[in-house]
Amino acid sequence: MxxxxxxxxxxxxxxxxxxxxxxxxxxxxxxxxxxxxxxxxxxxxxxxxxxxxxxxxxxxxxxxxxxxxxxxxxxxxxxxxxxxxxxxxxxxxxxxxxxxxxxxxxxxxxxxxxxxxxxxxxxxxxxxxxxxxxxxxxxxxxxxxxxxxxxxxxxxxxxxxxxxxxxxxxxxxxxxxxxxxxxxxxxxxxxxxxxxxxxxxxxxxxxxxxxxxxxxxxxxRHGSSDTSVRVQTGENVRERVTAIGVVSGYLPAERRPRTTRKALAYAVVFAGRTALNQARAGNWAAAGHQAREAARCALMLPRGIRA
Missing domain, CATH: 3.90.550.10 (Spore Coat Polysaccharide Biosynthesis Protein SpsA; Chain A)
Known part of the structure; x- marks a missing residue:
């Protein structure tokens, strides 16, 4: 609720x-x-x-x-x-x-x-x-x-x-x-x-x-920011997925399925790019978490998210 x-x-x-x-x-x-x-x-x-x-x-x-x-x-x-x-x-x-x-x-x-x-x-x-x-x-x-x-x-x-x-x-x-x-x-x-x-x-x-x-x-953007801390665990992407389900509910019903799939596809790109940036910086644990979340979003793409 x-x-x-x-x-x-x-x-x-x-x-x-x-x-x-x-x-x-x-x-x-x-x-x-x-x-x-x-x-x-x-x-x-x-x-x-x-x-x-x-x-x-x-x-x-x-x-x-x-x-x-x-x-x-x-x-x-x-x-x-x-x-x-x-x-x-x-x-x-x-x-x-x-x-x-x-x-x-x-x-x-x-x-x-x-x-x-x-x-x-x-x-x-x-x-x-x-x-x-x-x-x-x-x-x-x-x-x-x-x-x-x-x-x-x-x-x-x-x-x-x-x-x-x-x-x-x-x-x-x-x-x-x-x-x-x-x-x-x-x-x-x-x-x-x-x-x-x-x-x-x-x-x-x-x-x-x-x-x-x-x-x-x-x-x-700095290392002590809340966003930077959540990148280390992948929580930033997990809440992104939760939020996609919420914000798509503000759209007319006929536009929601396509939009949630686009949002998930963007999440895959976002998490993958973040994983690459973390790897380049030598933050291997964070890179791994981001890569796993990218894969999880990719698996969700065929069905999307219900608002």
């Missing part, structure tokens, strides 16, 4: 234009890198709120906020350790803005992010806007730039089908209307590592998605 928390409504009179809510857990150094650019873009506006939600960190992100926030950033510790998804849902509860940017503390934005995303959403009925993103490593070295899913900024016509096959969204590169969160609910608590994928697909099922054909955000 879906475990989706409700996002409490905010009255129109209480809404600023922007809410930037930054969940953090033991990433104070990265937070110190991310905050200055957020402040540079929004600190001068009286219609924006910036909140750092701390999930029981031991590296004192409050001191970073005090040192860099200039009185413009609210530091809000969780009442208890909530974990990633619990903290994301608390971030949505804390937000009051018309536009919500959930910016993980180890990610970042590039100059022009907030103006570009606001401009893209203006005058449209899109529930969210997604931009292109730079993947970087722990030392800020460029790894990859996400591709264009359409030529130029505009409505992403096949976003729902694309999202049901794989997670095409980097978390720092999406801005969501809070009204959409209020309508569809928060992050599912029964998908602890694929709740973001589920969220983007639910959003695409609820209304149009705007694609912003500009590189405006930074997504950090």
């Amino acid at each position: 879906a475990q989706i928390v409700q996002v409490p409504p905010v009255t129109a009179g209480d809404r600023p234009r922007w809410s930037v809510v930054i969940p953090v857990h033991n990433c104070a150094d990265y937070l110190a890198q991310a905050l200055p650019e957020v402040l540079a873009q929004l600190a001068g506006r009286d219609d924006a709120e910036i909140i750092v939600a701390d999930d029981a960190s031991t590296d004192d992100p409050g001191r970073v906020v005090e040192r860099l926030g200039g009185g413009k950033v609210v530091f809000s510790p969780n009442p208890t350790h909530l974990g990633a998804i619990g903290t994301f849902n608390r971030c949505l509860e804390l937000s009051r803005g018309e536009l919500v940017h959930l910016l993980h503390g180890d990610d970042g934005v590039l100059p022009g992010f907030y103006a570009g995303m606001e401009r893209a959403l203006a005058g449209s009925d899109a529930v969210a806007a997604v931009c292109r993103v730079q993947d970087i490593d722990g030392d800020n070295e460029l790894l990859y730039v996400t591709k264009s899913y359409r030529n130029g900024t505009g409505i992403w016509p096949d976003a729902l089908d694309a999202f049901a096959v794989s997670n095409r969204v980097r978390a720092p590169g999406i801005v969501v209307r809070r009204a959409a969160y209020e309508r569809i609910g928060g992050y599912r608590t029964d998908l602890p590592h694929a709740a973001d994928w589920d969220m983007w697909t639910r959003l695409a099922a609820s209304g149009p998605i705007m694609f912003v054909d500009e590189v405006l955000a930074l997504y950090r």
